[in-house]
Amino acid sequence: xxxxxxxxxxxxxxxxxxxxxxxxxxxxxxxxxxxxxxxxxxxxxxxxxxxxxxxxxxxxxxxxxxxxxxxxxxxxxxxxxxxxxxxxxxxxxxxxxxxxxxxxxxxxxxxxxxxxxxxxxxxxxxxxxxxxxxxxxxxxxxxxxxxxxxxxxxxxxxxxxxxxxxxxxxxxxxxxxxxxxxxxxxxxxxxxxxxxxxxxxxxxxxxxxxxxxxxxxxxxxxxxxxxxxxxxxxxxxxxxxxxxxxxxxxxxxxxxxxxxxxxxxxxxxxxxxxxxxxxxxxxxxxxxxxxxxxxxxxxxxxxxxxxxxxxxxxxxxxxxxxxxxxxxxxxxxxxxxxxxxxxxxxxxxxxxxxxxxxxxxxxxxxxxxxxxx
Numbered sequence: 001x002x003x004x005x006x007x008x009x010x011x012x013x014x015x016x017x018x019x020x021x022x023x024x025x026x027x028x029x030x031x032x033x034x035x036x037x038x039x040x041x042x043x044x045x046x047x048x049x050x051x052x053x054x055x056x057x058x059x060x061x062x063x064x065x066x067x068x069x070x071x072x073x074x075x076x077x078x079x080x081x082x083x084x085x086x087x088x089x090x091x092x093x094x095x096x097x098x099x100x101x102x103x104x105x106x107x108x109x110x111x112x113x114x115x116x117x118x119x120x121x122x123x124x125x126x127x128x129x130x131x132x133x134x135x136x137x138x139x140x141x142x143x144x145x146x147x148x149x150x151x152x153x154x155x156x157x158x159x160x161x162x163x164x165x166x167x168x169x170x171x172x173x174x175x176x177x178x179x180x181x182x183x184x185x186x187x188x189x190x191x192x193x194x195x196x197x198x199x200x201x202x203x204x205x206x207x208x209x210x211x212x213x214x215x216x217x218x219x220x221x222x223x224x225x226x227x228x229x230x231x232x233x234x235x236x237x238x239x240x241x242x243x244x245x246x247x248x249x250x251x252x253x254x255x256x257x258x259x260x261x262x263x264x265x266x267x268x269x270x271x272x273x274x275x276x277x278x279x280x281x282x283x284x285x286x287x288x289x290x291x292x293x294x295x296x297x298x299x300x301x302x303x304x305x306x307x308x309x310x311x312x313x314x315x316x317x318x319x320x321x322x323x324x325x326x327x328x329x330x331x332x333x334x335x336x337x338x339x340x341x342x343x344x345x346x347x348x349x350x351x352x353x354x355x356x357x358x359x360x361x362x363x364x365x366x367x368x369x370x371x372x373x
Contacts, residue, residue: 031055038286039160041293052286065097066282069118073228075104106227107207119282120174124227125273126208129345131171135275137350138176140340141214142333143270149357150178150271151299156353158296160289165349167285174276174288175295180247180306181268185254186319187240189263193325202241203230214336231257243269247309255317263319267329338372348373 037043037051052058072081081102101118103109106127113121113131129136135157137143144150156162157176166173191197198219204212206224215222223239234242234257246264248254258264276295278288321329340346351373359368367373 035286039163039289041160045290049290052284052290055286056284058284058287063097065099066119067099067101067117069101069103069109069112069121071103071106071109071121071123073104075102104228113277113279116279118279120276120278122274122276125176125179125275126205128173128273128275128277131277132166132168132173132275133344133347134165134168134350135173135176135273137347137354139270139272140337140346140351140354141269142330142337143351143354145268145270145358146361147178147181147271147303149354149361150273152357152360153353154178154273154296154299158292163285163289166288166292167280170280172278172280172283172285172288174278174283174291176276176292177274177295178299178303178306179272179274180245180303180310182243182245182270182272183268184265185234185242185244185258185262186265187234187237187257187262189261189319191241192265192319192321197241200240201238203233203239203243205230213339214332217332217336245272246313247306250309250312258317263317264313266318266320267326269333334367334373341373 031054034051034055038048038055040048070081075081081100085100103112106123109118109121110123110127110130112118125136125139127136129139138150138153138157144153154176157166157173191200195218197215200220201223202215202220203225204215204222206226212222212224220241223233225233225239230242231244231248231252231254233239235253237257242254242257244252244254246268249264276291337346337351341348341351355367355371355373359365359371362368
């Protein structure tokens with residue numbers, strides 16, 4: 001959730017680029033040569049766009065009103081939505097009428113995308129799994145311990161060779177953006193090992209079984225919450241442990257839940273994403289390719305804003321964990337990934353890609369010599 005705040009300006013720019021490219025979609029032409037030109041990044045962008053228009057028959061349609069839904073916990077007054085509104089004049093220059101609609105409830109927004117009320121929607125990577133299991137698995141627990149690993153993955157997602165994987169059913173992934181590292185926040189510094197988490201109350205998201213499985217596995221008590229009220233439950237002492245993006249420390253006032261003796265486990269659960277999902281009957285994959293490339297081009301700008309928020313965490317909150325426990329955390333996260341893969345929750349192909357990326361960064365990892373993902 002706090003990712004939305006730290007990405008406000010950067011995310012707004014790339015999201016709105018996607019909005020500005022929405023056009024009326026007639027029947028798609030089946031022209032392999034044109035499609036090859038669209039995906040050929042060695043060609044000038046203008047030639048690729050011309051090929052896309054010839055292939056899809058897209059033309060600007062100022063009479064069409066496009067509804068783009070944006071999840072911002074603060075709604076119309078929130079930073080993400082404000083950033084989008086500030087850029088609306090640029091959209092108008094395309095002769096396109098865009099209706100940008102804020103949602104404080106991500107679950108409601110998701111249902112409206114499904115019903116066709118939204119033409120496209122900006123959501124968390126966890127929610128995006130409902131529309132594309134491959135990209136939705138980018139946020140798998142323990143998937144990317146390092147930011148550089150996520151960067152490589154997002155580069156691959158924007159590569160034309162991944163284009164077919166960006167389409168699933170009636171939806172297309174229009175872009176994936178970085179959201180920063182997710183960490184475990186605790187109200188007692190003594191909770192620095194898995195064994196010491198036993199008996200503690202841990203908030204788990206109502207739509208993500210990953211967290212609940214891990215919590216139950218260490219003997220802790222899961223407390224179900226939605227992504228909006230989870231931080232408040234931690235801040236008021238209803239739960240002892242909260243997993244959240246580090247960038248949300250200040251805006252969600254998570255220091256309240258950690259005072260006086262709490263802290264943050266110095267081990268990222270993963271590096272999370274935000275994803276723009278569009279309806280395939282409105283946005284063809286060939287058009288979405290340009291948006292995906294724009295999202296990746298904005299990686300450094302977005303991460304710079306995320307880093308600014310992460311730097312606001314005082315050093316005194318960090319809790320170092322023993323190396324044996326660090327290894328045990330990784331083993332437990334791997335077991336959770338494998339179980340969820342076998343149950344069809346995670347994409348096996350994405351888990352394999354993540355393992356290869358982790359091993360590329362550190363070939364000494366045990367999983368590299370004996371891969372199971």
